[in-house]
Amino acid sequence: MLTYTLRRLLLAIPTLLLISLVIFLLVDLAPGSPASEIPLTVPPEVRMKILEALGVNEPLHVRYLLWLKQFFWVEPLNGFDSLFGTNFAEGMQRIISYQSRSPVFPLIGERLPQTLTVIGTAYLLGVVIALPIGIYSAYRQYSLFDQFGTMFAMIGFSVPTFFTGTLFIIIFAVWLGWFPTKYDTTLVVADWESFLKQLRQMAMPVMVLGLANAAAISRYMRSSMLENMGQDYVRTARAKGLDEQVVVLKHVLRNSLIPVVTVIALGIPSIFGGAIITENLFGVNGIGSALIQAIRGNDLPMVQTLAFIFAILIVAFNLIADLLYGMLDPRIRYD
């Protein structure tokens, strides 16, 4: 397992380098330049100076290598400095956002907590709801419960989040007045009162996203359970005189979880990616809306960096999913 992990980690390096090149080139192809954000009243000499300071006029390969160096060397050093109060990274050029003229990473760091709390909770809630629904739906296939589960999943699947989101706002915020329509990013959870407030403002985005997540995962769980329920070893387990609960929740579930765990693990990077639409709808100032703002503002370094971070996460969770697979299924051994 260890050699396998190491081999996969080493293989990830060329993969990520290739991805970084593709991302960099693609984003670079986009029309517009940081100059378009500079007001026309600024004199041309000054404009040139600004562009030079941003490094925009360098040739493509120089900019790419510089960006790589900044991403893998300067930014980690900066992170180290801010953690331990050292100053290794002093004087080194960081990745600068065109829009805000400040380093990209602290900006991302500001956005990440919102995304993780709201979207992470939604994902977790989705999984926690979906697994029992999927298991019980499969166990009582075609029962009333299963029909409701199927309908619930169909709705979650097919109704887009901007619709459910708006609907929830109308019902729960406008008519019933239970929850605020807007998410207040500045809220600091300090006591019980503010914690409740935080819960209330999280409720709607979490429900909207949780519904969508739960729909997909419950379907995976159900079909995986159904597939295993008819297997010979289940009959063996029953013939051994085991409790129905043991048969289903031990023998069938353990086998059924193998593909579902993979799906769940592969879905985790999407938490960091944020849910662009939901974040915008409820005014959650997270990564998703940061990405949208960066794209609108021609903020190439920000877009490149965010896209590359997502790529790293996806590669990492692919590896994690594969390792989990090996742990759950003894037939797969990586050595």
Added chain:
Amino acid sequence: MADRALPVLEVKGLRTVFRTRGGEIHAVNDVSFHLERGELLGVVGESGSGKSVTMMSLIRLLPAPPADIRNGEVLLNGADLLKMTPEELRKVRGAKVGFVFQDPMTSLNPVFTIGNQIMEPLRAHMGMTKAEAETRAVELLDLVGIPDARKRLKAYPHQFSGGMRQRVMIAIALACDPDVLIADEPTTALDVTIQAQILELVKELRQKLGMAIIWITHDLGVIAGIADRVMVMYGGQVVEQAPVGELFANPQHPYTRALLKTVPKISGGREARLKVIEGQPPILTQALMACPFRNRCEYRHEACDKANPARRAIDGRPVGRGHDVACHWHAPAAQEVEHA
């Protein structure tokens, strides 16, 4: 324990129906038989004759729906399995009745260790602690001839060959010292040398442990080698039943005779082609009003179309106790003995 003179298992008038979209399939039709203590009853018939469904109906292992056990009594030591609550039945399965299935490659759970799967019934039925169950599991693996048993407890099914997995299945079935072992074509999926090993193992275990065995197979050679008594099934019913020597010496039912003719012979000249029974076993979408074998039978006459023959005794002993057959046709008394 119940009275020694009573059969360990007695099945009366068992009837199982599958409800499907296309209507009902009558898979088991009024099957009655018994099993003495320590006896090995062979059940033969081609695919679709209702052998497996009958045996699975006994301990209600068929998924319901679509299976529906309509009628009958299954008395295990005098207690009717068909009237039991699921919880009572659970205490019978694996404890009093052990089951070995056809395909050892898929009958074990791939994600749990062999040890875990052997210990499960021990802990569920005998209330053993983990350590006790482990000791017993090692004994069982030894018993079924798996070397280096203690180490093998930690192995997973995929690390075992087909023959070894079937040995493990037998160990699981025997774990709680059952009164009855039902083996549903346990050697069909194995190659011939492994088949022979498993047969030897079962013979040996039977002598050691003395449980009664129901052995389902379509291989008459296997039956001749190990069974005390044979029951031939066709169309979901018992068409002939006799002690093994009697059945091979004096087969009465045309189906039994045809089956015996399909067995290849090693001695004698080479025949051009192996005999086959033309046609397919019927799919019974309605209750039988005529003999199920009539379309493939060379002795068919009017009576066969009018009524489904009841079992009748051949040797004067009560039906089920001696030699009986369900056929309108009376075989001529003098039989040339083909497969003694």
